[in-house]
Amino acid sequence: MITKLFLFLFPLEEKLIDVPQEIVPVAVPAPVKKAIALTFDDGPHPEFTLRLLEVLDRNSVKATFFVVGKQVRKYPEFLREIQKRGHDIENHTFNHPLLPSLDREGVIRELERNKVEIKKQTGFEPVFFRPPSGRYDVKVIEAALSRGFIAVLWSVSGSDYGATDPENIKQNVLFQLKDGDIILLHSGVEATLKALPGIITEIKMRGFEFVKISDLLKVDNELAKKETYIYKNFKPFILEKK
Numbered sequence: 469m470i471t472k473l474f475l476f477l478f479p480l481e482e483k484l485i486d487v488p489q490e491i492v493p494v495a496v497p498a499p500v501k502k503a504i505a506l507t508f509d510d511g512p513h514p515e516f517t518l519r520l521l522e523v524l525d526r527n528s529v530k531a532t533f534f535v536v537g538k539q540v541r542k543y544p545e546f547l548r549e550i551q552k553r554g555h556d557i558e559n560h561t562f563n564h565p566l567l568p569s570l571d572r573e574g575v576i577r578e579l580e581r582n583k584v585e586i587k588k589q590t591g592f593e594p595v596f597f598r599p600p601s602g603r604y605d606v607k608v609i610e611a612a613l614s615r616g617f618i619a620v621l622w623s624v625s626g627s628d629y630g631a632t633d634p635e636n637i638k639q640n641v642l643f644q645l646k647d648g649d650i651i652l653l654h655s656g657v658e659a660t661l662k663a664l665p666g667i668i669t670e671i672k673m674r675g676f677e678f679v680k681i682s683d684l685l686k687v688d689n690e691l692a693k694k695e696t697y698i699y700k701n702f703k704p705f706i707l708e709k710k
């Protein structure tokens with residue numbers, strides 16, 4: 469019986485969020501010890517994806533890619549390459565809109581359209597999604613769950629989007645890193661590629677294992693039906709289930 473739920477927030481990005489109350493997506497942690505998940509948003513990218521995959525391969529690390537449907541449509545060969553090398557592929561919407569600005573049907577369309585695109589190229593149907601810029605509200609979470617999509621945010625941000633200094637990214641990631649953290653990075657950033665080998669080396673030295681989101685989180689369908697989210701202020705925490 470599952471007794472705990474992990475709730476992933478985004479302490480470093482909270483200024484982006486303007487929802488009055490926190491709605492926390494729910495997933496169930498799988499029993500993995502000393503695990504860290506690396507996630508890369510916004511790909512596939514024609515210039516960067518292959519180089520990123522090479523860095524991961526050289527270091528024997530598996531990661532999770534939250535891909536954007538319009539990029540998948542333009543660069544399907546890079547999506548298939550991500551799959552071929554054994555990484556997770558998950559949903560980051562088709563057009564990368566801020567989901568709270570859409571109506572319920574619009575939210576569903578964004579997620580379904582990307583799912584179809586990913587399935588067409590890989591045969592795989594993603595279950596997890598990450599809302600662009602981490603922006604969501606009650607409507608977004610409920611609309612997504614009505615189609616079986618579970619939101620996954622992050623607990624550590626490299627703050628790499630638009631960044632140029634690899635050392636800053638490295639420090640952002642490694643500062644206060646702990647078991648079960650989900651690290652947010654981006655697919656199309658040169659400084660991220662430069663920072664990555666050092667980040668991976670340090671995380672391994674601290675004794676963590678790299679896992680994919682599908683290793684770290686298991687979806688409990690029954691639970692998702694009953695207790696899909698709770699309200700809480702910004703703060704990562706573990707909820708004991710009665």
Ligand SMILES: [Zn+2]
Pocket residue numbers: 509510560564600601
């Ligand atoms: Zn994004």
